[in-house]
């Protein structure tokens with residue numbers, strides 16, 4: 050929801066970043082305020098995941114220009130774990146498998162780390178077990194995912210659900226969901242979307258990276274941005290996604306200079 | 314990646330102090346006179362002196378092995394002192410009589426290991442340089458007929474047992490370092506569990522090399538009679554010297570019918586500095602003979618120290634239905650080299666063996682698993698399962714697996730699985746995106762990787778091993 054005079058959670062100005070000397074992000078401007086849901090769309094390879102990873106602090110990318118403020122702090126000078134503890138969450142497009150580490154152990158350590166940062170109570174294994182099982186119910190996840198190794202052998206859809214489970218546990222200030230909908234069946238999509246809707250409120254914000262209008266039927270964005278070759282080339286309201294669905298990205302290229310009429 | 318990875322491994326060695334105790338040191342060098350001197354100092358019977366001299370003669374005809382995947386400058390055996398004992402060397406009845414300076418040493422070791430063991434009611438024998446300084450709980454054990462003392466004491470109090478079993482599992486001429494040990498061993502532990510007795514507590518030996526330029530050649534002999542069982546723990550540290558020190562031990566285990574011996578080691582000898590200077594050469598022969606039917610020998614080792622480790626705790630499965638196990642975690646960092654593994658020799662019918670080896674390499678280190686599984690023609694229905702996993706931290710290190718499988722009986726089943734994994738940048742990024750820093754992430758991954766082995770360790774030692782590993786790998790991730 051767009052809220053009058055709400056505080057800015059994330060502000061990105063002129064962000065440029067490269068990997069192995071190849072520039073991928075070529076000047077990104079983006080402002081996200083609390084309560085808002087932003088969708089980022091765009092062709093394969095346009096730099097959406099790169100933006101997400103650069104914001105989360107992946108060390109393979111070099112930021113060459115621009116500034117990023119997160120809750121008033123200079124995000125770019127924080128190491129990735131501190132960004133996470135400050136409330137920035139990334140649901141990975143391709144969640145990583147960690148053989149040998151039990152999911153429950155991993156989830157509890159992540160949860161307690163963030164709790165400690167917030168000066169809140171940490172949970173012992175038994176308390177955490179009750180707590181996490183409740184959260185799993187919301188996502189209709191079977192409890193046996195707790196004992197398995199983190200993401201190891203999970204199906205594509207199960208991995209995505211495990212990401213949203215982490216989001217539900219960590220209660221981030223800003224969640225970036227990178228194609229969380231890809232690979233989900235229709236039922237799972239509803240369950241996950243429901244989960245996300247329960248977590249979002251007027252004090253946090255969400256960035257959804259997606260290729261499909263379908264997700265946006267369930268999680269209705271306040272803004273839709275279109276990325277192309279490392280830039281945001283168009284920003285609009287939720288109807289922009291519908292427009293893209295019927296007209297495709299060629300239409301954007303033709304109308305690059307116009308920005309669909311939405312006032313933030 | 315190497316930035317985080319690197320800082321994680323490069324922690325200073327915390328047991329690297331020297332204790333200021335006067336030692337009685339033999340002149341450097343090896344010859345018959347030195348052997349006679351050692352034997353005389355220990356007031357040994359004639360048969361033991363001839364055992365030593367026979368070994369020395371064998372040794373003279375042998376050359377140091379070169380097949381292993383480790384590299385080091387030739388050892389000058391004439392530049393080593395073969396006997397070093399803390400002075401004064403009087404008989405000690407309890408820990409209270411031990412030189413306070415020596416006790417402080419063990420305190421400083423942080424020897425969580427040794428202290429906790431004592432607290433947990435584990436009987437401890439402490440070997441300092443070459444001499445056994447204290448054996449606790451001796452009395453309590455004696456009540457059930459268990460003999461647990463230093464081997465030099467056993468030579469005097471139970472000569473018939475020592476003479477009967479010494480050198481029967483590892484013959485004097487078995488290999489170069491075993492021959493050397495047989496010639497010059499100065500002390501070690503002796504443990505005898507009589508028929509039908511389940512040892513009521515874990516037995517433990519704590520080894521420490523303190524004197525520069527001295528070698529440690531301890532000799533351990535453990536016998537479990539029919540139906541007896543024992544769990545034995547061994548821990549080791551050494552101060553840091555720029556010179557390399559030699560540790561060439563021999564351990565012999567003998568299990569009679571239905572007996573069970575579990576031998577666990579946490580080895581943290583000084584590994585040399587981050588440039589590879591100094592550190593212990595750990596050339597050890599450990600072998601168990603599962604002699605009786607249904608007997609079991611189980612080796613568990615956590616090897617984190619030493620500049621070079623060369624060690625293959627083995628099982629000879631002679632008794633029908635006997636069982637051999639080998640669970641190993643070997644961690645190498647900086648310029649450490651480890652060539653370790655096991656031998657499972659199946660002779661009896663329906664003998665079974667399990668090998669679980671986890672190698673972790675960081676820095677510029679190299680770690681090799683070398684394992685032999687031999688199924689003799691007599692070993693009807695024998696089974697072996699081997700699993701060898703390697704984990705690499707960073708991209709300067711190496712891991713190698715050399716399995717040797719010799720099957721001479723068609724009814725046998727031999728399975729071998731191997732894997733190599735790497736702690737990758739993306740895994741660490743995933744952890745960090747959830748607020749978990751690199752050190753904790755690595756420790757979590759490593760503990761997961763080693764779980765199957767740690768489960769085999771007694772509780773306190775598992776905790777210790779976990780800590781040791783995190784400590785060891787601290788700073789190796791970047």
Ligand SMILES: Nc1ncnc2c1ncn2[C@@H]1O[C@H](COP(=O)(O)OP(=O)(O)OP(=O)(O)O)[C@@H](O)[C@H]1O
Pocket residue numbers: 068069071073091092093094095096097098099100142
């Ligand atoms: N190491 C690298 N070297 C060079 N180019 C790279 C490297 N890593 C990624 N890229 C390129 O960066 C571009 C942006 O990739 P990114 O993953 O951000 O795209 P995306 O918008 O998320 O695409 P998709 O919709 O397929 O997920 C791609 O063209 C990709 O090939």
Ligand SMILES: [Mg+2]
Pocket residue numbers: 097098099142227228
């Ligand atoms: Mg992507």
